[in-house]
Amino acid sequence: MNTDEHKVADASLRLFAAGERELQRIVLDMHDGPVQDVFAAVSHLQLLQRELADRPAEARRAGQAVQLLERALSEVRTLIGVFRPPGFERRALGAILEGLCVQHEAMTDQPVELTMDADLGDCELPTQIALYRILHEALANGHRHARATRQTVSVERHGAEIFLTVTDNGRGFDTPRVLAAEADVGVEGGHFGLRGIQDRVAMLSGSFSLDSTPGQGTVLRITVPAVR
Amino acid sequence: MSRDKIRILLCDDHAIVLEGLRALVDGEEDMEVVGATTKGEDVLAMVSELTPEVVVLDYELGGIRATELIEPLRAMPDAPRVLVLTAYHDGETIRSVLEAGAEGLALKTASPQQTIAAIRQVVDGQLVFPQAARRWREARGAARGGASELTGREREVWSLLAEGLTNVQIAARLTLSENTVKFHVQHLFQKLGVKNRTEAALRHASPGRATNGPPPRR
Numbered sequence: 116m117n118t119d120e121h122k123v124a125d126a127s128l129r130l131f132a133a134g135e136r137e138l139q140r141i142v143l144d145m146h147d148g149p150v151q152d153v154f155a156a157v158s159h160l161q162l163l164q165r166e167l168a169d170r171p172a173e174a175r176r177a178g179q180a181v182q183l184l185e186r187a188l189s190e191v192r193t194l195i196g197v198f199r200p201p202g203f204e205r206r207a208l209g210a211i212l213e214g215l216c217v218q219h220e221a222m223t224d225q226p227v228e229l230t231m232d233a234d235l236g237d238c239e240l241p242t243q244i245a246l247y248r249i250l251h252e253a254l255a256n257g258h259r260h261a262r263a264t265r266q267t268v269s270v271e272r273h274g275a276e277i278f279l280t281v282t283d284n285g286r287g288f289d290t291p292r293v294l295a296a297e298a299d300v301g302v303e304g305g306h307f308g309l310r311g312i313q314d315r316v317a318m319l320s321g322s323f324s325l326d327s328t329p330g331q332g333t334v335l336r337i338t339v340p341a342v343r
Numbered sequence: 344m345s346r347d348k349i350r351i352l353l354c355d356d357h358a359i360v361l362e363g364l365r366a367l368v369d370g371e372e373d374m375e376v377v378g379a380t381t382k383g384e385d386v387l388a389m390v391s392e393l394t395p396e397v398v399v400l401d402y403e404l405g406g407i408r409a410t411e412l413i414e415p416l417r418a419m420p421d422a423p424r425v426l427v428l429t430a431y432h433d434g435e436t437i438r439s440v441l442e443a444g445a446e447g448l449a450l451k452t453a454s455p456q457q458t459i460a461a462i463r464q465v466v467d468g469q470l471v472f473p474q475a476a477r478r479w480r481e482a483r484g485a486a487r488g489g490a491s492e493l494t495g496r497e498r499e500v501w502s503l504l505a506e507g508l509t510n511v512q513i514a515a516r517l518t519l520s521e522n523t524v525k526f527h528v529q530h531l532f533q534k535l536g537v538k539n540r541t542e543a544a545l546r547h548a549s550p551g552r553a554t555n556g557p558p559p560r561r
Contacts, residue, residue, distance in 0.1 A: 150430045150451050151357040158363030158455040162370045185454050192432070192452035201433060214434020220475030221432055 127318050128241040135200045135244055142199040150191055157184045196222055197255075201247060208238045208277075211247055212270055219254045219266075227254065228267040235272045238341045245315040245339060246270075246279055252308040253281040253335050261285025261333055272341065276321075279337040287327045294325065312337075319343075348375040349466050352395035355428065356381050356405045360451070364399070367455055374462065383407035387415055395423050397462050399449075402429035402436065410443035417444050424465040428458060437476050447471030493534055500527045504540055505547035 160181050167174035196218060201211045209231055216227040250268065257263040263285030271278045297310045309325070312335075316323040321339035351374055355361045358381050365376050377393045380386065383404030390398060398416065400409035409427045416422055427440045430451040440448050446465040449458040461471045493501065496517075503513045514524045528540075537543045 146430050151360050154451045154455060155357070155359040155363035158360075158367040161455060162367050165370060181454075188452045188454070192430075192450065195430060195452065196432065199431065199433065201435060206435065210435070214438065217434035217437060217473075217475045217479075218432060221437070221473035224474065 124318070131241050131244050131315075131318070135203065138198045139200050142195055145191060145195065150188070150195075153184050153188055153191070157181055157188070160184070193222070197251070200244075203240055203243050203247070208235045208243050208246065209233075209270070211243065212250060212268070215247060215250055216254070216268060219251075219258070223258050225258060225264060225266065228265070229270075230268070231270040232272050235270065235277065236341060238277065239343065242277065242319060242339050242341055245319055245321075246277065246337070249312050249315055249337055250279065250281065252312055256308065257281070257283035257285055257333065261287065263332070275341055276338050277341050279335075279339075281335045282332065284332045287329045287331045287333055289329060290325055290327045293327075348373055349397060349462065350375055350377045350393070350395045351462065352377060352386070352389055352393060352398045352423070353379040354381075354383060354386050354399065354404060355401040356383070356403070357401070360401070364455060364458065368459065368462070371459060374459075383409075383412060386412055387419075390416060390419060390423060394421055397426060397465060398423045399426045399428055399458070399462065400445075402427055402431065402440070408439075409445075410439050413443040413445055426458070426461055426465050426471070432473065437472060438479055441472055441476055441479050448473075493531065497527050497531050497534070500524060501531055501535075501543065501547055504528065504531075505544040507544070 160177050164174050164177040164181060167177055201214060203211065212231065213229060216229045219225075220227050254266060254268075257266045261283050263283035266281065266283045269278075269280040294309060313323050316337055316339060319339045321337060324336045325333070326336075327333035351368055353361055353364055353368070353376055355364070361379050361381060365379050368374050369376050377395050378389045380389060383400075384407065386398065386400070386404075400412060402409050404412075409425075409429075413425050416425055424447075425445040426447045426449055427445050428449050428451055429436055429440070432448075432450055432452070437448060447461050447470060449461040449471070464471045499517060500513055503516055508516065510521055510524045510528065513519075514521045517524070519527075531543060532538070535543055535546055537546060
């Protein structure tokens with residue numbers, strides 16, 4: 116890379132971190148405002164519903180309001196789960212990825228089998244962010260699109276590189292067709308988020324491979340440098 | 344009748360949440376809010392004074408984390424059960440609450456009825472965490488010498504042993520043969536990973552010994 120290319124690469128990686136900070140702010144605003152208000156409102160409404168026991172029509176209306184607000188809370192729960200950055204600057208990569216697997220299990224009730232090197236060594240912030248977001252997308256894809264009932268994650272360090280492998284027993288897909296469909300998606304992103312995964316890997320000059328066959332599950336392999 | 348109610352202390356730095364939850368909990372026939380505060384620093388004094396059975400703590404209490412309060416709470420005589428209330432269900436939050444020794448976690452992004460249900464569950468001696476936390480839960484059991492594997496009888500023997508009773512006295516108290524008691528004591532030592540009665544008694548006296556929480560109230 117020449118000097119200009121280095122500057123562009125550095126700027127891109129800084130944008131990674133800036134995006135995470137912005138997400139952190141949005142999630143905090145959501146936590147401090149709507150979550151508290153809606154939770155408190157549902158508490159009052161549930162009590163009201165009980166107090167209206169001898170007025171069935173009114174009780175039913177209160178119950179409907181409770182259901183709507185609970186649905187809103189559940190959507191906020193998903194949003195917080197997806198977007199909240201996991202404390203990249205405070206925690207080791209291994210703890211962050213393990214926590215993500217547990218969160219995925221808690222949200223989906225599906226097991227994730229995780230094997231990971233005990234010590235993944237030093238890892239720069241852009242790499243941590245990329246691995247976290249890629250694993251997040253891969254686990255979500257396996258659950259949402261592939262309907263997998265079993266997912267495995269492996270994270271290893273060899274020399275200066277981190278190897279991430281995510282497999283599932285889902286229904287698989289036609290890899291060339293899906294990758295072609297996602298080749299030039301715009302701001303809205305592709306159906307499977309594969310463009311985003313590839314872009315994150317490319318920004319770090321890593322490597323990406325996806326093996327999937329309809330009916331036979333999927334294997335995603337990522338290699339990225341831990342430090343540049 | 345009120346003596347049978349579950350006595351609860353609520354702590355949340357969001358006054359509106361505290362007010363809503365207090366009204367809802369107080370409306371439950373088997374529950375009574377004995378105190379409520381928005382200040383984390385008031386919790387220990389209030390627990391001493393009000394002796395609640397369950398303390399519901401918001402995960403973030405201004406400058407204090409709920410997890411910082413759990414250890415001193417568990418060290419108190421008649422330590423209350425602790426249920427942590429949080430909007431976050433990520434691995435770090437679940438793990439920190441579990442490892443701090445709380446009995447359960449309830450979500451602010453779920454129905455408050457689930458918080459009510461979780462209060463009853465922790466009073467019944469259950470650990471209320473997502474199934475996904477099982478690895479850490481098992482690790483917590485192992486770290487404390489496998490107390491979670493104790494049978495009800497072994498727990499009884501453990502309590503009496505910790506009071507200083509001999510095998511003969513324990514046998515008389517539980518109407519068992521001395522050999523049966525020896526058998527239980529042997530298993531107890533193995534599961535706790537201790538070598539003698541003194542160590543077992545010390546473990547019994549240490550806070551947070553019962554991996555699955557104190558025995559059920561009912």
